[in-house]
Amino acid sequence: MAITNRKQFRRTRIQMRIRKIVSGTADRPRMAIFRSNKQIYVQLIDDLAGHTMLAVSSAKDIEAAKDTKIDQAKKVGTKVADMAKEAGIETVVFDRGGYLYHGRVKALAEAAREGGLKF
Helix, strand or coil: CCCCCCHHHHHHHHHHHHHHHCCCCCCEEEEEEEECCEEEEEEEEECCCCCCEEECCCCCCCCCCCCHHHHHHHHHHHHHHHHHHHCCCEEEEECCCCCCCCHHHHHHHHHHHHHCCCC
16 A cells, blocks of 8 residues: 555554554454545455454445434444344444544444443
8 A cells, every 4th residue: 555645654654553452353353444535445355364244334325314423423333233243243343443542433433332232
């Protein structure tokens, strides 16, 4: 991945620091978040097997025509919690992806906790 600016470099360093510690299993997958300027994406990943167990995004999986970005993140959080319960997943390891625990990332995490996920 080509790092073009200081902000990307900082986030990449934080990601690598987090990934050294955080790892997902089949029983307790890693909940990885990616936040773009317009959308927010979350995946539950089994790092031992190397595959994604489920994924939810604000781009395809929810109806968010006129919602704010925070509201979209809350909807994605509740949707991922519901889908995880259906798949039999109760606990996850939270990976904020190098983003600060603030704003959309915090809204998604709190909505997932309210939906029944433990992390």
